[in-house]
Amino acid sequence: MARLHSLLRAAEADKEAVQVQAKAETQSIRETIRAEGNLCAEEFRKQAVSRERDIHILKEQYAAVQESYSARISDLQARLAKLRSRYKALEGRRNLEMEGFSRDIATLKRHVVKLENLCYGTKLTNDDIRLLRMGPVPRVGD
Secondary structure (H helix, E strand, O other): OHHHHHHHHHHHHHHHHHHHHHHHHHHHHHHHHHHHHHHHHHHHHHHHHHHHHHHHHHHHHHHHHHHHHHHHHHHHHHHHHHHHHHHHHHHHHHHHHHHHHHHHHHHHHHHHHHHHHHHOOOOOOHHHHHHHHHOOOOOOOO
């Protein structure tokens, strides 16, 4: 029986030693895991700060580009409006010139016919003679 008691005490001592060793190893593992976790968390924080900085820079660049292109678009729209108005004015002038040229040609044709009549002996009326002396009819807008 004394032998059982001594074996029991030895087993309890071994048990205590194993428990102490297990607690020490567990504590060591926990500290290692905490340290690694803290390192990973710090790494992630640095990456997050870096990404936030990158996003901020990209937002600023986007705003600058957007402002630049908005200004360019408004300039191009103003230029387009100006060119359209100039084109309309040019088209109006061209139409007036065409109308004037058409009238000049018609007047010159009448003049030529009357001069041919005069040259080839056809009698001219007093109105025809007066028109020949006046010259061409002035255009509208001159």
